[in-house]
Amino acid sequence: xxxxxxxxxxHLRSRRDxxxxxxxxxxxxxxxxxxxxxxxxxxxxxxxxxEVGIPFSDPVMDGxxxxxxxxxxLDGGATPLGILAQLEAIHACVPLxxxxxxxxxFRTGHRRFARSLAASGVSGAIVPDVPLxxxxxxxxAADDAGVETVLLAAPVTPxxxxxxxxxxxxxxxxxxxxxxITGERQSLAESAAVMAKRLKAVTDKxxxxxxxxxxxxxxxxAAVEADGVIVGSALMRxxxxxxxxxxxxxxxxxxxxxxxxx
Amino acid sequence: MGEPSPDGRFxxxxxxxxxxxxxxxxxxxxxxxxxxxxxxxxxxxxLQILEEHAGRPTPVTNATRLSERLGVRVLLKREDxxxxxxxxxxxxxGQALLARRMGKHRVIAETGAGQHGVATATACxxxxxxxxxxxxxxxxxxxxxxxxxxxLLGAEVRPVASGSRTLKDAINEALRDWVASVExxxxxxxxxxxxxxxxxxxxxxxRIVGDEARGQCRRILDGSDPDYVVACxxxxxxxxxxxxxxxxxxxxxxxxxxxxxxxxxxxxxxxxHGSKSMLLQDEHGQVSESHTISAGLDYPGVGPExxxxxxxxxxxxxxADDAEVLDALQLLAVTEGIxxxxxxxxxxxxxARAAGTDDLPEGSTVLITMSGRxxxxxxxxxxxxx
Numbered sequence: 183x184x185x186x187x188x189x190x191x192x193h194l195r196s197r198r199d200x201x202x203x204x205x206x207x208x209x210x211x212x213x214x215x216x217x218x219x220x221x222x223x224x225x226x227x228x229x230x231x232x233e234v235g236i237p238f239s240d241p242v243m244d245g246x247x248x249x250x251x252x253x254x255x256l257d258g259g260a261t262p263l264g265i266l267a268q269l270e271a272i273h274a275c276v277p278l279x280x281x282x283x284x285x286x287x288f289r290t291g292h293r294r295f296a297r298s299l300a301a302s303g304v305s306g307a308i309v310p311d312v313p314l315x316x317x318x319x320x321x322x323a324a325d326d327a328g329v330e331t332v333l334l335a336a337p338v339t340p341x342x343x344x345x346x347x348x349x350x351x352x353x354x355x356x357x358x359x360x361x362x363i364t365g366e367r368q369s370l371a372e373s374a375a376v377m378a379k380r381l382k383a384v385t386d387k388x389x390x391x392x393x394x395x396x397x398x399x400x401x402x403x404a405a406v407e408a409d410g411v412i413v414g415s416a417l418m419r420x421x422x423x424x425x426x427x428x429x430x431x432x433x434x435x436x437x438x439x440x441x442x443x444x
Numbered sequence: 445m446g447e448p449s450p451d452g453r454f455x456x457x458x459x460x461x462x463x464x465x466x467x468x469x470x471x472x473x474x475x476x477x478x479x480x481x482x483x484x485x486x487x488x489x490x491l492q493i494l495e496e497h498a499g500r501p502t503p504v505t506n507a508t509r510l511s512e513r514l515g516v517r518v519l520l521k522r523e524d525x526x527x528x529x530x531x532x533x534x535x536x537x538g539q540a541l542l543a544r545r546m547g548k549h550r551v552i553a554e555t556g557a558g559q560h561g562v563a564t565a566t567a568c569x570x571x572x573x574x575x576x577x578x579x580x581x582x583x584x585x586x587x588x589x590x591x592x593x594x595x596l597l598g599a600e601v602r603p604v605a606s607g608s609r610t611l612k613d614a615i616n617e618a619l620r621d622w623v624a625s626v627e628x629x630x631x632x633x634x635x636x637x638x639x640x641x642x643x644x645x646x647x648x649x650x651r652i653v654g655d656e657a658r659g660q661c662r663r664i665l666d667g668s669d670p671d672y673v674v675a676c677x678x679x680x681x682x683x684x685x686x687x688x689x690x691x692x693x694x695x696x697x698x699x700x701x702x703x704x705x706x707x708x709x710x711x712x713x714x715x716x717h718g719s720k721s722m723l724l725q726d727e728h729g730q731v732s733e734s735h736t737i738s739a740g741l742d743y744p745g746v747g748p749e750x751x752x753x754x755x756x757x758x759x760x761x762x763x764a765d766d767a768e769v770l771d772a773l774q775l776l777a778v779t780e781g782i783x784x785x786x787x788x789x790x791x792x793x794x795x796a797r798a799a800g801t802d803d804l805p806e807g808s809t810v811l812i813t814m815s816g817r818x819x820x821x822x823x824x825x826x827x828x829x830x
Binding site for chain 1: 451459460461462463464465467468469606607612613616619620623624625626627712713714715716717718720723725727728729730731
């Protein structure tokens with residue numbers, strides 16, 4: 183696949199190549215009053231991109247924290263296109279990556295959904311229940327709209343398949359740290375380093391490790407082999423507990439500082 | 445009803461929309477089932493267990509008094525007479541054998557009414573496997589008897605408090621468990637739903653219902669097939685197994701959905717729990733909650749092959765509401781001495797309503813799959829009838 187890297191991948195590559203470890207925090211779209219400000223605060227605190235969850239009623243890859251965040255956002259009236267319309271208005275100085283489940287894409291329509299992402303300034307998309315085999319219709323629409331579809335690789339993914347995933351992934355490659363769903367964990371799984379090493383061996387695209395990255399120490403540990411990390415539940419738990427955007431920004435700042443210190 | 449396409453499609457429905465963590469397991473399961481189902485020794489053991497432990501073959505009963513009452517000839521395929529009390533045992537015995545063949549010693553399952561959970565717990569006890577059953581909190585309350593049975597059988601029942609706290613959420617939680625445990629655990633899915641190969645595999649493991657019934661009906665009907673073959677549809681496993689035996693006959697196939705969970709009748713195409721099918725959902729794609737007194741049919745989706753059969757016009761899907769289901773349950777009890785589960789009572793309800801109309805003309809012969817017995821619902825029905 184000789185396609186030139188998209189804007190998201192180019193942005194992440196240039197930062198990585200400048201020696202920086204990448205940090206991508208996650209925010210559930212539509213959660214509470216201040217989710218947009220939370221995105222801006224995280225970006226200002228040193229995030230390299232922000233992942234925005236578009237909540238789905240049945241999130242099978244998510245643990246209790248993101249489930250609760252999603253349910254609260256839905257109870258508050260959040261809708262996919264409503265969230266995207268709100269994103270249009272903000273000034274995050276870093277790329278945005280949408281994370282959602284396939285039925286929302288399918289119901290909205292592949293092309294309409296992809297164009298809506300692009301129109302809202304979202305440059306990437308993660309749709310975890312669309313594996314390589316089912317990618318066709320969505321990736322055609324996303325590619326046409328200039329939205330980079332990030333694919334997941336898992337510890338159980340065999341080597342030949344891993345190479346294929348890396349080849350087809352856009353923006354970056356999302357390495358799943360551990361066999362399991364999203365949620366905070368006491369320690370980073372040993373499988374995280376193995377996952378990152380296996381991915382780095384077959385791709386030059388940015389490799390980010392996600393799921394269970396809960397503390398600055400975890401982030402540093404994961405980023406030894408990987409190019410960076412994705413942090414979701416640890417931040418969303420604080421948001422659910424009532425933290426304001428500045429506090430979330432400070433948490434991201436702590437992770438940034440830890441990663442920069444190595 | 446043949447094999448799905450290599451990518452698990454029945455027409456435009458089906459597929460395997462699962463996170464990458466589950467893709468290798470789905471591929472492995474497809475290979476394992478393909479190999480087992482082509483292996484005579486596997487078939488023999490599956491049949492032997494169903495005969496020796498589960499009471500197969502189940503009879504077809506002439507429902508004489510009900511037939512007189514309704515003016516159509518009713519035959520009942522008696523899955524209610526199996527060990528554990530429903531057709532669910534057919535699927536579970538096959539999947540337990542498959543789990544053993546794949547070297548997996550832990551089995552997880554979801555359950556709505558508890559019948560699939562009880563069947564899974566039973567098979568795990570027989571095979572000495574660890575068993576965890578996810579069940580929505582609402583269902584734990586309304587099917588307390590089955591919860592106790594599962595525990596007696598050595599299974600751990602984990603109540604699910606998320607979402608609508610029914611079958612849909614139990615499946616979510618089982619999938620979440622499986623994402624973390626897939627290397628050691630087999631997910632024994634109870635219906636013709638989920639990612640490929642489940643809709644195909646579970647239908648094949650249930651086709652014994654339709655295959656037996658076809659031969660039995662021909663003996664009863666002097667070589668003829670019934671005019672109508674009717675089964676209830678939640679996810680749709682007993683209907684899929686029944687229809688598989690009759691799809692190449694002239695019989696009209698009818699699936700009866702609960703009025704408050706009619707995915708084929710009122711849904712639109714969508715993707716949940718790993719496959720594309722008809723789905724009750726809102727305009728944004730959020731999955732709706734179904735509402736029915738029948739825990740076993742309380743599901744906003746339906747197996748993809750049913751969506752396909754409906755799209756082709758080979759089967760039609762109708763609905764029965766809670767009130768007529770309660771009437772039908774009592775009707776079958778007093779005319780035939782059979783107390784059905786609330787799920788197949790939906791079929792009796794539709795047959796009673798349709799008999800003598802253009803939908804089911806007087807004098808027709810109709811086979812009903814009596815998918816389960818009513819013991820599990822006795823407390824709930826007692827409360828509902830006051």
